[in-house]
Amino acid sequence: MQLKIGTHHSPATDLGYLLSKNPDRHQSFDLPFGKAHVFYPEASPERCSVVLMVDVDPVGLVRGRGEGDGPLTQYVNDRPYTASSFLAVAIARVFSSAMSGDSKSRPELAASAIALDAEIPVLRCRGGEAKLRACFEPLGYVVETEALPLDDAFPDWGTSQYFRLRLTGTLRLADLLSHLYVLLPAIDGDKHYFIGDDEVLKLVDKAGTWLPTHPERDWIMTGYLKRRRSLVRDALAKLLNEPEEEVEAQSEGRDEGEQALERSLSLNEQRMADVERVLLASGVRSVVDLGCGEGRLLSRLLEHRQFERLLGIDVSNLSLERAADRLHLDRLPPLKRARIDLQQGSLTYRDARLTGFDAACAVEVIEHIDPQRLLAFERNVFEFAQPAVVLITTPNVEYNVRFERLEHGTLRHRDHRFEWTRAQFQEWAEGVCTRHGYRVEFLPIGPLDPALGPPTQMGVFSR
Structure with missing residues (x-):
C-alpha cells in the first residue's frame, strides 16, 4: 500500500x-x-x-x-x-x-x-x-x-x-x-x-480542530472506533467538551424531531403496520429494507415465518448498531438469526446485494436523497435489483399545515431534501412504471383529510 x-x-x-x-x-x-x-x-x-x-x-x-x-x-x-x-x-x-x-x-x-x-x-x-x-x-x-x-x-x-x-x-x-x-x-x-480508550485520545488529539463540525462526524467516529458505541460517546463528549450523559441524550434524540411532530397521530406505528400488512398480503418470502434505520420494520417482519430472508441496508453504521440492538441479533436462536442480516451501503450506487429479493421497501427514505440522485436510486432498485414488489412511503407536504408545531413553509425534518405533493409523487411513480415496466397503486397512511389527503403516501409497485 x-x-x-x-x-x-x-x-x-x-x-x-x-x-x-x-x-x-x-x-x-x-x-x-x-x-x-x-x-x-x-x-x-x-x-x-x-x-x-x-x-x-x-x-x-x-x-x-x-x-x-x-x-x-x-x-x-x-x-x-x-x-x-x-x-x-x-x-x-x-x-x-x-x-x-x-x-x-x-x-x-x-x-x-x-x-x-x-x-x-x-x-x-x-x-x-x-x-x-x-x-x-x-x-x-x-x-x-x-x-x-x-x-x-x-x-x-x-x-x-x-x-x-x-x-x-x-x-x-x-x-x-x-x-x-x-x-x-x-x-x-x-x-x-485492539481499540480501547487510548484510541479515543488519539482521535481527539488528531481531529479535535476539524471533526466536531464535520457533516460526517458521527459516521467517521463510528468507523474509526470500530463501532464501539461506548468509545464513540466518550470521544464525542471530549470533542464537544460536554458531559457524556448529555451527548448520549442528544444522540438518542437526533431523529426525534419528525417523530415528535407526528407522534399525536401515531403515524410511525401506522406506517410500519401498513407496510407489514401489504407485505404479508403479497405473499413475498424475502424482503430488503432500504434505509432500514434502527430496524423498526425489520423487527416486525422477523416475527413472521413467512419472511425467510430479510436484509437491512443503511448508510449509517450507528443506525445499524442500534438496529442490531433492537433486533437482539447476538441473542437470537440460530434458525431465526440465519433469516436476517444488516449491511452498510448507499442506495444510489448499484449494489449486487440488493438482487434476488421478492420485495424491497423504502419507508420514509427517498425524501432524504438529493433530487439529482433520485434517478440513481430509481435505477438501482427498479432497473438493476428488480424485485417483484416495491413499497415506497414519503410525506405528503400538503398535510403539513395540520401540524401546529411546524413553522409554515418548513419541512418535517432538517435532513429532508424535499417533500412532495400527492400529484408530484404520483407523477414520479408513474414515470418509474413507464421506464421500468412496473404498475403502481397508491395507498394512504394515517388520517385522511378530505382536502389535503393523508399525512403519508405509499406507492405499491408491482411487476
Whole structure:
C-alpha cells in the first residue's frame, strides 16, 4: 500500500524539510507489521513528490490474531494492498514531526497553507464515491475518484468497493496528514489492532480542530472506533467538551424531531403496520429494507415465518448498531438469526446485494436523497435489483399545515431534501412504471383529510 504527496510550492523541495526526509535518500523504517519505505520520485524546484510505501509482513500480520471471519481470512485478504489503519500507523510513525506541525528548518512554512496533492492507489470504501466525497470535500479538498474493477480481465463484472483517490487542496501539511490518519481507517472500516480508550485520545488529539463540525462526524467516529458505541460517546463528549450523559441524550434524540411532530397521530406505528400488512398480503418470502434505520420494520417482519430472508441496508453504521440492538441479533436462536442480516451501503450506487429479493421497501427514505440522485436510486432498485414488489412511503407536504408545531413553509425534518405533493409523487411513480415496466397503486397512511389527503403516501409497485 502507498501514499504519494506532492506540491508545486516554490521551491517544491521544501517538502523534504517539512517531512524531515532528505529527497536524495531512500529511507526504510521498521514497523510492528512490516517495513515502511520513503523515497522521492521527483524533486525539483518546480515539483516535488514523496512516496510512503508500506510493505506488510504476512507472518507479522497474522501473529497473535484470532481467526476473524474464518481461518482463511488471516492469509487471503486485502490488508497488504489497500490503504487502512496500517498506512495510518505508518504516517504517524514516519512523519510524526510533520503531523505535529514541527519543522526546525522551515517553521513558518510548516504553519502555512500551501498547495498540496495526495494520491492513494487503492482504498476500500463500502459507502462508494459519495461517501469519499462526503468525507474529504467538507475539508476543502478537490476530490477525484476512480472506481476499480472487480477484475480487469472481466469488465462485465462491474466495479468493486475499491477506489483510486486523489486529493488536491491548499492547507498545512500537518492538516493533510491528520486528515488521512483519521479518515483512512474510518473509511476502510477496520483496524488491525485492539481499540480501547487510548484510541479515543488519539482521535481527539488528531481531529479535535476539524471533526466536531464535520457533516460526517458521527459516521467517521463510528468507523474509526470500530463501532464501539461506548468509545464513540466518550470521544464525542471530549470533542464537544460536554458531559457524556448529555451527548448520549442528544444522540438518542437526533431523529426525534419528525417523530415528535407526528407522534399525536401515531403515524410511525401506522406506517410500519401498513407496510407489514401489504407485505404479508403479497405473499413475498424475502424482503430488503432500504434505509432500514434502527430496524423498526425489520423487527416486525422477523416475527413472521413467512419472511425467510430479510436484509437491512443503511448508510449509517450507528443506525445499524442500534438496529442490531433492537433486533437482539447476538441473542437470537440460530434458525431465526440465519433469516436476517444488516449491511452498510448507499442506495444510489448499484449494489449486487440488493438482487434476488421478492420485495424491497423504502419507508420514509427517498425524501432524504438529493433530487439529482433520485434517478440513481430509481435505477438501482427498479432497473438493476428488480424485485417483484416495491413499497415506497414519503410525506405528503400538503398535510403539513395540520401540524401546529411546524413553522409554515418548513419541512418535517432538517435532513429532508424535499417533500412532495400527492400529484408530484404520483407523477414520479408513474414515470418509474413507464421506464421500468412496473404498475403502481397508491395507498394512504394515517388520517385522511378530505382536502389535503393523508399525512403519508405509499406507492405499491408491482411487476
